[in-house]
Amino acid sequence: MDFTFPQKILFKHCDPAGIVFYPRYFEIINDCIEAFFDRLGFPFEHLHPQAAVPTAQIETRFTAPSRHGDHLDLALTVTRIGKTSLGLECIGQAGDERRFVSRSTLVLTNSQGRPQNWSDDMRAAFTPYLRSTP
Numbered sequence: 653m654d655f656t657f658p659q660k661i662l663f664k665h666c667d668p669a670g671i672v673f674y675p676r677y678f679e680i681i682n683d684c685i686e687a688f689f690d691r692l693g694f695p696f697e698h699l700h701p702q703a704a705v706p707t708a709q710i711e712t713r714f715t716a717p718s719r720h721g722d723h724l725d726l727a728l729t730v731t732r733i734g735k736t737s738l739g740l741e742c743i744g745q746a747g748d749e750r751r752f753v754s755r756s757t758l759v760l761t762n763s764q765g766r767p768q769n770w771s772d773d774m775r776a777a778f779t780p781y782l783r784s785t786p
Contacts, residue, residue, distance in 0.1 A: 653780050653781055654727040654728060654729050654781070655684075655687075655688045655691060655727070655728040655729075656725055656726065656727055656728075657684040657688070657725075657726040657728065658723065658724070658726075659680050659684075659723075659725075659726060660721070660724075661718050661720055661721060661722040661723075661724065662720070663720055664676075665679075665680070665720075666720045670719055670720050671718065671719055672717065672718040672719075677712065677714070677744070677752060677754075678710070678712075680724070680726070680744070681710075681726070681756070682707075684726045684742060685728065685740065685742075685758070688728050688781075689705070692777040692778070693777065694774060694777070701763075702762070702763060703762055703763065703768065704760075704761050704765075705738075705758045705759070705760055706758065706759060706761060707756050708737065708757045708758065708759045709756060709757040710754060710755070710756040711754070711755050711756070712752055712753070712754040713754075714751070714752045715750050715751060715752060715753070716749055716750065716751050717751070718744075718751050722746045723746060724744045724745065724746050724751060725744070725745050725746075726743070726744050727745070728740060728741070728742050728781070729742075729743075729781060730778050730782045730783065731755070731782075731783055732782075733770070733775055733778050733779070733782060735769050735770070736767035736768060736769055736770065737757050737758065737760075737767075738757070738758045738760075738770070738778065739756075739757055740755070740756050741753070741754070741755050742754045742755075760774075
């Protein structure tokens with residue numbers, strides 16, 4: 653199952669040429685991840701006083717430009733649930749046209765910035781979004 657997140661491309665996302673300035677995609681992806689955690693019942697504003705989920709690694713391939721006014725649908729899938737890390741894939745599309753594919757790893761850290769294990773509740777919440785492999 654994928655978590656989906658709609659995003660209209662706004663003026664603030666664009667460079668002077670009217671296309672999305674690539675660092676803005678990372679903000680959009682993070683917005684999607686934050687909404688995903690909200691949906692699971694672990695909103696960042698409650699999680700972050702005791703812990704954090706920083707991105708430890710991210711790899712993104714941009715396949716087509718997005719322009720001001722475009723409507724993207726982001727599909728977020730869990731690719732791996734580790735002891736302290738979470739693998740994610742986020743695909744951004746406008747209609748049938750893929751705009752980017754991003755793969756990232758988040759790590760749950762404690763207030764000292766050290767990795768800590770996901771709780772059983774969090775692991776259970778991630779599991780329905782885990783991509784099954786054939």
